[in-house]
Amino acid sequence: xxxxxxxxxxxxxxxxxxxxxxxxxxxxxxxxxxxxxxxxxxxxxxxxxxxxxxxxxxxxxxxxxxxxxxxxxxxxxxxxxxxxxxxxxxxxxxxxxxxxxxxxxxxxxxxxxxxxxxxxxxxxxxxxxxxxxxxxxxxxxxxxxxxxxxxxxxxxxxxxxxxxxxxxxxxxxxxxxxxxxxxxxxxxxxxxxxxxxxxxxxxxxxxxxxxxxxxxxxxxxxxxxxxxxxxxxxxxxxxxxxxxxxxxxxxxxxxxxxxxxxxxxxxxxxxxxxxxxx
Amino acid sequence: xxxxxxxxxxxxxxxxxxxxxxxxxxxxxxxxxxxxxxxxxxxxxxxxxxxxxxxxxxxxxxxxxxxxxxxxxxxxxxxxxxxxxxxxxxxxxxxxxxxxxxxxxxxxxxxxxxxxxxxxxxxxxxxxxxxxxxxxxxxxxxxxxxxxxxxxxxxxxxxxxxxxxxxxxxxxxxxxxxxxxxxxxxxxxxxxxxxxxxxxxxxxxxxxxxxxxxxxxxxxxxxxxxxxxxxxxxxxxxxxxxxxxxxxxxxxxxxxxxxxxxxxxxx
Numbered sequence: 001x002x003x004x005x006x007x008x009x010x011x012x013x014x015x016x017x018x019x020x021x022x023x024x025x026x027x028x029x030x031x032x033x034x035x036x037x038x039x040x041x042x043x044x045x046x047x048x049x050x051x052x053x054x055x056x057x058x059x060x061x062x063x064x065x066x067x068x069x070x071x072x073x074x075x076x077x078x079x080x081x082x083x084x085x086x087x088x089x090x091x092x093x094x095x096x097x098x099x100x101x102x103x104x105x106x107x108x109x110x111x112x113x114x115x116x117x118x119x120x121x122x123x124x125x126x127x128x129x130x131x132x133x134x135x136x137x138x139x140x141x142x143x144x145x146x147x148x149x150x151x152x153x154x155x156x157x158x159x160x161x162x163x164x165x166x167x168x169x170x171x172x173x174x175x176x177x178x179x180x181x182x183x184x185x186x187x188x189x190x191x192x193x194x195x196x197x198x199x200x201x202x203x204x205x206x207x208x209x210x211x212x213x214x215x216x217x218x219x220x221x222x223x224x225x226x227x228x229x230x231x232x233x234x235x236x237x238x239x240x241x242x243x244x245x246x247x248x249x250x251x252x253x254x255x256x257x258x259x260x261x262x263x264x265x266x267x268x269x270x271x272x273x274x275x276x277x278x
Numbered sequence: 279x280x281x282x283x284x285x286x287x288x289x290x291x292x293x294x295x296x297x298x299x300x301x302x303x304x305x306x307x308x309x310x311x312x313x314x315x316x317x318x319x320x321x322x323x324x325x326x327x328x329x330x331x332x333x334x335x336x337x338x339x340x341x342x343x344x345x346x347x348x349x350x351x352x353x354x355x356x357x358x359x360x361x362x363x364x365x366x367x368x369x370x371x372x373x374x375x376x377x378x379x380x381x382x383x384x385x386x387x388x389x390x391x392x393x394x395x396x397x398x399x400x401x402x403x404x405x406x407x408x409x410x411x412x413x414x415x416x417x418x419x420x421x422x423x424x425x426x427x428x429x430x431x432x433x434x435x436x437x438x439x440x441x442x443x444x445x446x447x448x449x450x451x452x453x454x455x456x457x458x459x460x461x462x463x464x465x466x467x468x469x470x471x472x473x474x475x476x477x478x479x480x481x482x483x484x485x486x487x488x489x490x491x492x493x494x495x496x497x498x499x500x501x502x503x504x505x506x507x508x509x510x511x512x513x514x515x516x517x518x519x520x521x522x523x524x525x526x527x528x529x530x531x532x533x534x535x536x537x538x539x540x541x542x543x544x545x
Contacts, residue, residue: 116301216388
């Protein structure tokens with residue numbers, strides 16, 4: 001027994017055990033505690049889950065969360081693609097500047113950028129002013145609508161999408177496109193039959209990252225969105241802070257967690273999880 | 279001759295990049311604004327909101343707390359992540375893939391789920407509203423980032439350097455101190471910086487487990503949003519943005535300048 005412990009300590013275990021134990025105690029155990037609470041608070045059983053799925057409001061919130069995540073993913077993909085494409089394919093000074101802007105935005109906190117959209121979309125903001133000048137009366141309410149929070153979340157997550165797309169596109173050999181052109185393909189044809197398929201792993205990576213980040217979004221929908229169409233993270237927050245309903249909040253958290261991990265498992269079956277961050 | 283018209287797609291990319299950068303063109307002028315509420319363009323300019331940000335205890339205390347928690351998180355994360363990164367890159371052992379997956383888990387779990395988890399768990403451990411609780415929570419969440427950066431650096435590390443040192447009679451620990459650590463220093467700096475920014479920005483967990491005396495800057499900003507959208511917010515936001523600008527842009531510029539020098543040694 002003693003010798004096996006000392007053998008263990010001479011191996012790599014001594015190097016990874018501190019991190020592993022730390023995550024066990026301060027990550028996994030708290031998570032299991034949430035799962036536990038979802039089945040035991042206030043009563044033992046599936047009560048919290050049946051209550052959640054029986055509530056048309058809560059199911060609506062869940063569906064709205066998925067719908068919003070899908071819209072944000074699609075729009076950010078459409079806008080991110082050209083930026084990543086130009087940066088990866090043409091490089092140079094323009095490419096560096098594009099990457100710098102995207103990286104800066106990536107590291108600027110969600111709160112700061114959410115605040116910026118609060119100003120821009122606000123009643124005294126430039127968009128409303130412009131609409132009034134164009135004769136729009138009465139001035140439209142933009143802030144605190146579904147549009148405002150969806151729009152801001154798309155802006156917040158676009159850098160994620162661009163950087164993951166870029167990571168894949170950077171490795172695509174540019175001579176393929178010239179070869180296609182040399183064989184008589186028009187630029188659009190060369191793009192759709194060569195470049196786009198080669199960039200598919202980037203599209204998949206970026207979309208999964210953006211989608212699952214969006215599923216768990218708390219700050220932006222709470223600050224910019226309409227109270228009528230909540231997202232699930234906001235609902236969990238309400239249950240904790242206003243209702244002190246830990247069982248219900250835990251059940252919602254587990255539903256969100258299962259959805260997120262399920263998506264990841266599905267994704268890793270088709271693309272391999274290890275490629276996501278490298 | 280092969281040619282394609284690249285102008286439209288380049289123009290499109292520039293327009294989208296401008297959209298991405300747009301918030302900063304608003305936040306920074308707003309921070310010098312005299313307007314008592316959210317109004318753009320500003321009716322006049324002054325420095326009053328910066329003065330309040332750096333003197334009002336409602337803002338200085340959260341700033342101080344965020345710095346303390348960020349530094350604590352950075353140290354603890356690096357101490358735990360560095361050995362794990364060595365094990366993952368340099369050793370093969372049973373369950374390595376599983377361990378790697380487990381170490382990446384905090385990247386996937388939504389912050390609101392962890393906020394609920396810590397709210398109840400730290401309640402039992404009596405760690406709610408303490409620096410310790412926030413540092414422990416932030417350390418869990420930034421561990422994957424640190425491990426990713428450190429393993430990436432370790433993979434490109436030339437182990438012949440260590441073998442040469444050993445051949446010349448250096449003991450393992452001396453080799454580590456004199457060869458391994460100095461070569462990896464940039465990776466440690468980058469990982470530390472990323473972890474610090476990560477902790478400094480984290481809002482959702484801080485919202486639920488920080489207390490009156492341990493309120494972090496993002497929590498103070500969030501509450502300020504909900505209450506009255508205090509314009510000091512724009513000063514706080516500009517300070518945060520400037521910090522990121524320095525952290526991201528300065529190394530990039532330095533690298534660019536050094537790169538040019540390396541290419542043309544005469545200059």
